[in-house]
Amino acid sequence: MExxxxxxxxxxxxxxxxxxxxxxxxxxxxVLGMINFAHGEILTIAGxxxxxxxxxxxxxxxxxxxxxxxAMASAALMERIAFRPLRGASxxxxxxxxxxxxxxxxxxxxxxxxxxxxPVPIPAALTGAFNVGPFxxxxxxxxxxxxxxxxxxxxxxxxxxxxxxxxxxAAAVDFPTTRLMGLRANRVILAAFAISGLLAGVSGLxxxxxxxxxxxxxxxxxxxxxxxxxxxxxxxxxxxxxxGGFFLGAIEIGxxxxxxxxxxxxxxxxxxxxxxxxxxxxxxxLFGAAHSVRP
Amino acid sequence: xxxxxxxxxxxxxxxxxxxxDVSLTVESGEIVTVLGANGAGKSTSLQAVVGLLPIQQGRVxxxxxxxxxxxxxxxxxRGLTLTPEGRRIxxxxxxxxxxxxxxxxxxxxxxxAQLWDQMMELFPILATRRKQLAGTLSGGEQxxxxxxxxxMSKPRLLLLDEPSLGLAPIVVEMIFDLIGRLRQxxxxxxxxxxxxxxxxxxxxxxxVVSGGTxxxxxxxxxxxxxxxVQKAYLGxx
Numbered sequence: 001m002e003x004x005x006x007x008x009x010x011x012x013x014x015x016x017x018x019x020x021x022x023x024x025x026x027x028x029x030x031v032l033g034m035i036n037f038a039h040g041e042i043l044t045i046a047g048x049x050x051x052x053x054x055x056x057x058x059x060x061x062x063x064x065x066x067x068x069x070x071a072m073a074s075a076a077l078m079e080r081i082a083f084r085p086l087r088g089a090s091x092x093x094x095x096x097x098x099x100x101x102x103x104x105x106x107x108x109x110x111x112x113x114x115x116x117x118x119p120v121p122i123p124a125a126l127t128g129a130f131n132v133g134p135f136x137x138x139x140x141x142x143x144x145x146x147x148x149x150x151x152x153x154x155x156x157x158x159x160x161x162x163x164x165x166x167x168x169x170a171a172a173v174d175f176p177t178t179r180l181m182g183l184r185a186n187r188v189i190l191a192a193f194a195i196s197g198l199l200a201g202v203s204g205l206x207x208x209x210x211x212x213x214x215x216x217x218x219x220x221x222x223x224x225x226x227x228x229x230x231x232x233x234x235x236x237x238x239x240x241x242x243x244g245g246f247f248l249g250a251i252e253i254g255x256x257x258x259x260x261x262x263x264x265x266x267x268x269x270x271x272x273x274x275x276x277x278x279x280x281x282x283x284x285x286l287f288g289a290a291h292s293v294r295p
Numbered sequence: 296x297x298x299x300x301x302x303x304x305x306x307x308x309x310x311x312x313x314x315x316d317v318s319l320t321v322e323s324g325e326i327v328t329v330l331g332a333n334g335a336g337k338s339t340s341l342q343a344v345v346g347l348l349p350i351q352q353g354r355v356x357x358x359x360x361x362x363x364x365x366x367x368x369x370x371x372x373r374g375l376t377l378t379p380e381g382r383r384i385x386x387x388x389x390x391x392x393x394x395x396x397x398x399x400x401x402x403x404x405x406x407x408a409q410l411w412d413q414m415m416e417l418f419p420i421l422a423t424r425r426k427q428l429a430g431t432l433s434g435g436e437q438x439x440x441x442x443x444x445x446x447m448s449k450p451r452l453l454l455l456d457e458p459s460l461g462l463a464p465i466v467v468e469m470i471f472d473l474i475g476r477l478r479q480x481x482x483x484x485x486x487x488x489x490x491x492x493x494x495x496x497x498x499x500x501x502x503v504v505s506g507g508t509x510x511x512x513x514x515x516x517x518x519x520x521x522x523x524v525q526k527a528y529l530g531x532x
Contacts, residue, residue: 166396170385176347177383182371182400182448 015249075197
């Protein structure tokens, strides 16, 4: 029973990180019809921001807001510099461009910072665990879960209550008609990127809090997982992205718990086979695909 | 000076030259209708005027300004908007959200609130459907929502692309009544229609487009009695 609860906490925490990243991919996909594979590098940038803030003796209370701000700004810059000049290009061109952006950033991290992982000291308060009745629950895991739900809640409010949020949802349905409302297309797209940057920043913070280090290539694996989660949920569908993230987290942690030691090396292969199985029966993902029209 | 002046417009839809040579003017306060068969280039012209399709040749002047090649959002902010063919409401958004986004160009909340009240008066059905998803409305209700959404940007000139398309006759009647009311409120309207009878009843002037060019123009009364129009569109021999 105890292990079961603990594994559930682990699954929620890992799944939550995937969910936030998948949500960021889905927000951009819903308005632009493009998967931004450089999304993972935003997570890395958030990590490096924390690393340099600690070196630069930035007051601890400012580190998190700073990292999130830098993450949002870099996502917005990415759109402005790399993607805006390609407005109207085919989704394939945009996809390739996002790979290029990802590659360029990884190379810059390697050459300008270091190819090796840099340690990020995690405050002792975060590394511990606390007891709820008989259960032993990790602080970071709990924080991850809370952060995920807080972000999903924030995003829901943003998308439902603000003009920009409603515009992002409208643009996901029909971009040309959204422009007929007098909404500036570039502003809506920029907002979508900034939101995706914020989500990647939060998942970046959670990710390095678990690893205790940053390295140039750390963004690749989580964004790949998030991509799988987004596909699983139904690409472009925001609810689907969240569910897909949790689903993938549950599969991975579940397999880790039940597979015998000798089969563990094949865990990812088995997890992906399960995903393929789901997609065989529901090629549009668990929640279907949101209709998307490019500007 | 006309409110809208389109001068030898040419627009291509991919490899197809959908509009070859369309020139027309709309004076302030008028209802002008553009008639023509399916594929004559009417919708394409309207989309090009609001910048949703690139203009290949020709000029568009609105309110004395050359708006040729301007972005859609700028043109809409100038007071010229389009209620597109097929309504194009945001189906997964609520009626209220559709209208709110229509008011995206309004600077002050007070203006939006005033427009909102006006729309609720003009379209009482929308008031009762406020929290409903737009996709669940009937065709006629969706058309009203699409028009109301356009009006939320406070246009001076409204381009209406086949507002009666696919609607029951009684609903068509209501939409035409509405267009008349909008004119009384001071709105200038360019109406693309296949319902030739009703369009000519309500319009001051009209143009007939065929094969991407204007083939005939005149007052509504002239067009109604024109043998060409009668033969082609009104079903008289």
